[in-house]
Amino acid sequence: MQKKENNQIIRDFRSRLNRQLLAMALTMFLILFLVLIYKRSDIFGEFSKNSIFTSQIILIAVFIGFSVINWRCPSCNKYLGSDINRRICKKCGIRLQ
DSSP states (O other): OHHHHHHHHHHHHHHHHHHHHHHHHHHHHHHHHHHHHHHOTTSSSOOOHHHHHHHHHHHHHHHHHHHHHHSBOTTTOOBOOSOTTOOBOTTTOOBOO
16 A cells, blocks of 8 residues: 555656746746847837736746745655656655656
């Protein structure tokens, strides 16, 4: 029973890790895309530089909010911190990878 539960925790963590990596890649792409629009406003039409900057701030805030919800230990539900290659939860000691 314990082995089955540990395998489920590892699968759940892998799923959370994949979502986190996807969110990081998507956020970076969108931020860089907005920087391109900011620098070359003639590519997609006229956009206010303030609205582009506001969009970047909102995008970063959404990413942080997603990370706070997603990047948690599947066992104890505590935040895992900034280490993306975490192998063990610092709070409960469960093996994650």
